[in-house]
Structure formats: C-alpha cells, structure tokens
Amino acid sequence: xxxxxxxxxxxxxxxxxxxxxxxxxxxxxxxxxxxxxxxxxxxxxxxxxxxxxxxxxxxxxxxxxxxxxxxxxxxxxxxxxxxxxxxxxxxxxxxxxxxxxxxxxxxxxxxxxxxxxxxxxxxxxxxxxxxxxxxxxxxxxxxxxxxxxxxxxxxxxxxxxxxxxxxxxxxxxxxxxxxxxxxxxxxxxxxxxxxxxxxxxxxxxxxxxxxxxxxxxxxxxxxxxxxxxxxxxxxxxxxxxxxxxxxxxxxxxxxxxxxxxxxxxxxxxxxxxxxxxxxxxxxxxxxxxxxxxxxxxxxxxxxxxxxxxxx
Numbered sequence: 124x125x126x127x128x129x130x131x132x133x134x135x136x137x138x139x140x141x142x143x144x145x146x147x148x149x150x151x152x153x154x155x156x157x158x159x160x161x162x163x164x165x166x167x168x169x170x171x172x173x174x175x176x177x178x179x180x181x182x183x184x185x186x187x188x189x190x191x192x193x194x195x196x197x198x199x200x201x202x203x204x205x206x207x208x209x210x211x212x213x214x215x216x217x218x219x220x221x222x223x224x225x226x227x228x229x230x231x232x233x234x235x236x237x238x239x240x241x242x243x244x245x246x247x248x249x250x251x252x253x254x255x256x257x258x259x260x261x262x263x264x265x266x267x268x269x270x271x272x273x274x275x276x277x278x279x280x281x282x283x284x285x286x287x288x289x290x291x292x293x294x295x296x297x298x299x300x301x302x303x304x305x306x307x308x309x310x311x312x313x314x315x316x317x318x319x320x321x322x323x324x325x326x327x328x329x330x331x332x333x334x335x336x337x338x339x340x341x342x343x344x345x346x347x348x349x350x351x352x353x354x355x356x357x358x359x360x361x362x363x364x365x366x367x368x369x370x371x372x373x374x375x376x377x378x379x380x381x382x383x384x385x386x387x388x389x390x391x392x393x394x395x396x397x398x399x400x401x402x403x404x405x406x407x408x409x410x411x412x413x414x415x416x417x418x419x420x421x422x423x424x425x426x427x428x429x430x431x432x433x434x
Contacts, residue, residue, distance in 0.1 A: 161191060161192050161194040161195040161196070161197045161251065161282075161284075161285040161286070162191075162192040162194065162285060162286045162287075162288070163189060163190070163191055163192070163197050163199075163249065163280070163282050163285045163286070163287045163288070164189075164190040164192075164288050164290065165187055165188070165189050165190075165277065165280060165287065165288070165289045165290065166187070166188040166190075166290045167185060167186070167187050167276075167277040167289060167290065167291050168185075168186050169184065169185055169186070169274050169275065170182075170183040170184055170185070170186060170300070172299060172300065172301075173300060173301075174300075174301050174302070174303040174304065175263055175300050175301070175302055175303070176263070176302070176303070176304040176305065176306060176307045177263055177264060177265050177266065177267040177302055177304075177305075177306040177307070178263060178264070178265040178267075178306040178307040178308070178309060179262070179263045179307055180262045180263075180423060180424055180426075180428070181260050181262070181424055181427060182260060182261050182262070182263060182300065183258050183259075183260055184218075184259050184260060184261050184273070184274065184275045184300065185204065185258065185259035185275040185276075185277060186256065186258050186259075187202075187256065187257045187258065187259070187277065188254060188255075188256055189249050189254065189255050189256070189257060190249075190253075190254045191249040191250065191251050191252065191253055191254075191285075192251065192252070193251050193252040194251060195251055195285075196248050196249065196250050196251050197248065197249045197251070197282050197283075197285045198247065198248045198249075198282065198283055199244050199247040199248070199249060199257075199280060199281070199282055200243065200244060200247075200281040200282070200283065201241050201242065201243050201244065201280070201281040202220060202228075202241070202242045202244065202257070202259070202277070202279075202280055202281075203239065203240070203241050203242075203277075203278040203279040203280070203281075204218070204239075204240050204242065204259060204275045204276065204277055204278060205237070205238045205239050205240070205275065205276050205278050206218075206233050206238035206240070206273060206274075206275055207238060207273075207274050207275070207276055207299075208271070208272035208273045208274050208299045209270075209271065209272040209299075210267070210268060210271025210272050210273050210302065211268060211271065212232075212233040212234070212235075212236070212238060213233075213264065214263065214264050214267035214268055214271045214273065214302060215232070215233050215261050215262070215263065215264065215267075215273060216232065216261075216262045216263065216264040217230035217231065217232060217261065217262040217422065217423070217424065218230065218231050218232070218233060218240060218242070218259065218260070218261050218262075218275075219231065219242065219259070219260055219261075219422065219424060220242050220244060220257055220258065220259055220260075221257070221258050221259075221260055222247060222255065222256070222257050222258075224346075224385065225348065225380075225383070225385055226348065226421075226422065226424060226425060227244050227245050227246075227247055227257070228242040228243060228244050228245065229242075229243070229422070230262070230422045230423075230424060239278065242259070244257075245381075246381070259275055260424065261273070261275075262423065262424060263302060265306045265309070267302045268302065269302060269303060270301060270302065270303065271301065271302040272299035272300070272301050273299055273300050273301075273302070274299040274300065276291070277289060277291065305339075306339065307339065307340055307430050308336055308337050308338070308339030308340030308341075308342065308396060308430060309336075309337050309339070310334060310335065310336055310337075310342055310344070310394065310426055310428055311334075311335045311337075312332055312333070312334055312335075312420055312426070313332060313333045313335070314330065314331070314332045314419065315331035315332055315333065315401070316331070317329075317330060317331055321408065321416065322408065323408050323409070323410070323411075323412075324407070324408060325362070325407045326362075326405050326406075326407065327405065327406060327407065327408045328403050328404070328405055329360070329363070329404045329405060329406050329408075329416055329418055330349075330403070330404040330417075330418050330419075331401065331402070331403050331404070332401070332402060332404075333399050333400065333401045333402070334392075334394055334399070334400050334402065334426075335394075335398070335399040335400075336394045336395060336396050336397065336398055336399075337396065337397070338396050338397050339396060339430075340396055340430035340431065340432075341393065341394065341395045341396055341430070341431035342393070342394045342395075342428045342429065342430055342431055343391040343392070343393060343394075343428060343429050343430075343431050344388060344391055344392040344393075344394055344426065344427070344428045345387065345388060345391050345427045345428065345429070346385055346386060346387040346388065346427040347365070347373075347385070347386050347420065347425060347426050347427065348383055348384070348385040348386075348420070348421075348425040348427075349383065349384050349386070349404065349418040349419060349420060349425075350382055350383045350418070350419065350420075350421040350425070351379065351382045351383070351416060351417060351418050352382075352417045352419060353414070353415030353416045353417045354413070354414050354415045355379065355382075355410050355414040355415065355416050356379060356381060356382055356414075357378055357379050357380070357381065358378050358379075358409060359379065359408070359409055359410035359414050360378060360379050360384070360406045360407070360408060360409070360410070360416065361377060361378045361406060361407040361409055362375055362376075362377065362378075362406055362407045363375065363376045363378070363379070363384050363386065363404070363405070363406035364376070364386065364404075364405055364406070365386055365388075365402050365403070365404055365405075366402065366403040366404075366405050367400065367401075367402050367403075372388060372392065372402070373386040373387065373388050374386060374387050374388075374389065384418070393431065394428075404418055
C-alpha cells in the first residue's frame with residue numbers, strides 16, 4: 124500500500140506539464156505597435172527644369188506628397204533616392220530633405236556610383252487621414268561641370284509596417300536641372316567667444332558670430348536655423364532672436380523645437396560682398412544648470428540666402 128502511494132507521488136511530481144496552446148496577442152496596443160497596417164500613398168515629381176549656377180544652395184530637386192490612410196499615423200524613417208543625368212555625382216555637394224521649411228535630415232553627398240542615396244529622417248510622422256509635403260533639396264558644388272544635368276528619382280520609402288504605393292508622375296524625370304553660368308558668391312560663418320557668463324534669466328546672450336560674404340555677390344539672408352549640440356531642448360530656451368548692434372533683427376521664436384530654432388528676417392538681412400557683420404543670439408534661459416547650450420549652424424543649407432542680382 125505504501126509502495127503504491129510513493130509511486131503515485133513520484134508520477135505526480137515529475138509528470139510533463141500541461142502545454143497551454145499559444146494564443147497570439149491581438150490586443151489593440153499590439154496591433155497598433157507591431158501589426159500596423161496603414162497605407163501611404165506618395166506622389167513624386169521633380170522640380171521645374173531650369174539652369175542653376177555652380178555654388179547654389181537649397182535647390183529644390185524632388186517634391187513628395189505623402190497621403191496617409193485613416194488606419195493609423197505613419198512614421199517615415201528613410202527616403203531612398205537616386206541621382207540621374209549626364210552630370211557627375213560630385214557636382215552635388217549635399218542632398219537633404221525639408222518639411223515645412225525645416226531640414227529634417229542630415230546633408231549627404233552622393234557617394235555611390237549608381238547615385239543611390241538614403242536620407243534618414245528625424246521624427247517625421249504623417250498623421251492618419253492627412254497629407255504632408257516633403258521636398259528634397261541639393262547644394263551645387265562651386266566646381267560643378269558646365270552643362271551638367273541632374274535630376275532625382277524616388278526609389279523607396281521605409282514607413283515601418285505601412286503599405287507604401289509610389290506614383291512617379293509620367294514624364295517628370297526627363298526634365299533635368301542644368302548647371303550654367305558663373306559661380307555664385309558664398310557666405311561663411313565664424314563663431315566668437317561669449318565674454319559674459321550665461322545663466323538662468325531673460326535676454327541672455329546665447330552666442331556670438333560673424334557672417335562674411337566673399338567678393339562675388341551681395342546677398343539677401345532670409346532665415347537661419349540653429350541647432351543645439353548641447354542638452355537643452357524645447358522650453359529650456361524661450362523667446363530666441365538675433366541682435367545686431369543692440370537691435371533686434373529677426374522674428375522671436377517662442378522656444379526651441381526639439382534641439383533647433385529657425386529665425387526669419389523681415390525684411391531680409393543684406394550682406395554685401397566683402398562685408399563682415401557681427402550678430403548676437405539672445406534668449407530666455409529656463410533650464411537648470413545640468414542643461415548645456417551650444418547653438419550653431421549645422422549645415423550650410425541652414426543659412427537661407429540668395430544672391431542679390433539686378434537693380
């Protein structure tokens with residue numbers, strides 16, 4: 124009797140556990156984050172054909188209209204494009220994407236022989252049931268070959284789990300931009316030391332710099348975008364503007380947008396050839412001491428300017 128009880132106890136302790144059938148998680152959160160099935164429709168068209176001078180910046184090359192279905196918001200991570208045309212890849216010094224006038228990717232050169240290029244986007248989400256425009260711009264090398272031809276074609280978009288349909292408008296890719304004419308003048312920036320200590324408070328001097336033009340052209344400067352390489356973000360800095368000779372010369376940005384701020388000028392700043400002007404960047408510091416501030420122009424395209432031509 125005792126032997127039977129011990130055998131029964133042994134079998135009870137070491138029997139194979141019951142296998143519960145696997146049931147796939149189909150919660151709303153799982154479907155939203157893992158099985159996103161939104162649809163994105165992209166209409167791609169090249170910019171109007173024309174002549175562009177060597178040294179030109181912020182030349183629109185490709186325009187994208189992105190339409191999200193009503194299933195979910197759609198994050199856009201990467202845009203893949205390809206340079207085409209008779210010119211050399213080296214004629215293009217930088218390529219980048221803009222959304223609502225703000226650069227949303229790092230500037231990249233066209234390094235691959237086939238002209239393929241990936242642009243990684245920063246925090247771009249197309250809300251459901253809406254449309255957004257993203258444009259691809261290029262800077263042209265000062266040494267670009269005369270009569271070079273350049274156009275860009277959209278090859279793909281990484282939108283995570285969303286289904287992407289691309290509509291390349293027929294005939295658009297037969298209209299290249301051609302490099303022609305003398306090189307345009309260039310603007311350079313040099314950062315200066317901030318003499319006074321920066322601390323919590325209003326109208327603090329956040330930076331000092333000079334803008335200089337070479338001997339080729341006078342320039343209109345329409346806007347400048349500064350990126351903070353420090354840790355301050357959003358409302359850590361408020362009421363930001365540019366100052367020239369103790370006079371406000373830009374609009375006032377209410378705060379950083381993430382790590383960047385775009386300041387516009389109305390009327391535009393005028394920078395004459397061979398001229399150097401000094402500016403100060405001011406704002407209200409609302410951050411703790413642990414936050415750091417180093418606002419600078421990250422890419423040459425962040426200075427929105429054009430040569431002043433004609434009368």
